[in-house]
Amino acid sequence: MQLARSTLSTAKQSNAWNKFQKLSFSVATLPSLPYGYKDLEPYISGEIMEIHHSKHHNAYITNLNAAMKNLQKAEAESDLSTIIKLQVAIKFNGGGHLNHSIFWKNLAPTSSGGGVLNEGVLKEKIESKFGSLEKLKDELSASSVAIQGSGWGWLAYDKVNKNLSIATTSNQDPLEATTGLVPLLGIDVWEHAYYLQYKNVRPSYTKEIFNVVNWKDVQERLIAAMKS
């Protein structure tokens, strides 16, 4: 970018540069958690939260930024082969960034209302689609447990059917980009999300996590999805 700037001299080129700058990807940064690392205990340990946020999510962001920087360079050089080669890293790390950014907001300490689903459009839709909140929890847990290897379980909004749905993605595939469904609530079932506390007992983790689900956030996402 510096090199491009120094070679720009005419006003015409300067406009092009401004346009280009607006189009370029702004560097991703690690969002801060809306609560402390230990605040989701005893359902998710402080140790897990700290490593998950400050190491894993951070690594996705670092690698995403590196990939996007390489992408800009490849685009500037019209290097199609490299552009294509970078897609895997962008999907993986970008997906990891998107997914975890949603996840931190999907959770809240019990002291801030985590685990409590109040009356509202979300509760109505859950009850009409699944029968009850408990049935939704069972279904979403079961889907998340059944994922082989690494991935995410999702409560999603289907804009086509205008209804809630349960979905899963593998690895760090972002839900909306790969399926069109709008993510409302994600359950991370990568082993790093629960192993230090729950070891191989994934079903316990997917059951206990509901104690700290921030249903207010889930409802906000639903309302936004229904509007769009």
Added chain:
Amino acid sequence: IILKLSKSDIALKQKMNRVVLLLGFFLHMATAQHLPVPPIPYGYGDLEPYIDTETMKVHHLGHHASYTHQLNQALQSMRDDPATKHLAKMGIDELLHHLKEVPEQYIHTIRNAGGGYINHDLWWKSLSPWGGIEPGDSSITIQERRFSAAVEKNFDSFDNFKKLFEKAAASVFVSGWTFLFYDKKEKAMEITNMTGHDTPAHDPQKVPLLLLDMWEHAYYLKYKNHRSDYVAAFWKIVDWTEVSTRYAYASEEVEPEPIPSYEQREKQRVGMIPVDTSAEAMKEL
């Protein structure tokens, strides 16, 4: 005329019924082929400090046992189904060569749980409390000497092989394994990554020699996100004698010698066995 059975006849009949039931039970068990969880050839604590006891226990009794159970269930269903009975009768190694014939309702489980069953069995056997002694010209067994030469031929040097293997392992971002395998058709060794519990052994021409579990459950309790520390520790426990023996059988280059006894291996580990630099060993090459 109704024949009334005497009390002793009834008792005899009951005894015979029980015997028949027991025989039937044993016959069923003998032919049922319920696979046991493959045992680990050393104790749970024997790979400390490189792999911690807790990981070994959860990995074996939690994950490996779960794959075994799922596989057994799928095999039982396939045995009861006349269309797939012949597939269920193959050993799991053979069945993995015939994945294309496995119908949709079983394929997912056979591939994941069957692969998990086999990979973990090979995994435990690839590690040893007497591992970590790299093969070379002066190794005790002929297969180690040959394996060392073959690695040099395929990868320029043993160190270079390790670097390439580490690089492959570092690039496994999802649940998967890194393999060193021998390709019988190409007569060459290759390094490859597999996702999930796939194995190069789906192809009968490829024989896994060494594998590294990069699923998070394999290292997370001790190493957390420090994967390169885990890979560095892995080298310290690789059973190169076992790996070399696999190579000998796969390449048919040489008849492998028996694996040294526990005593010999323990002596070697503490440095009591003199390294064989005699003409005898060098003559092999």
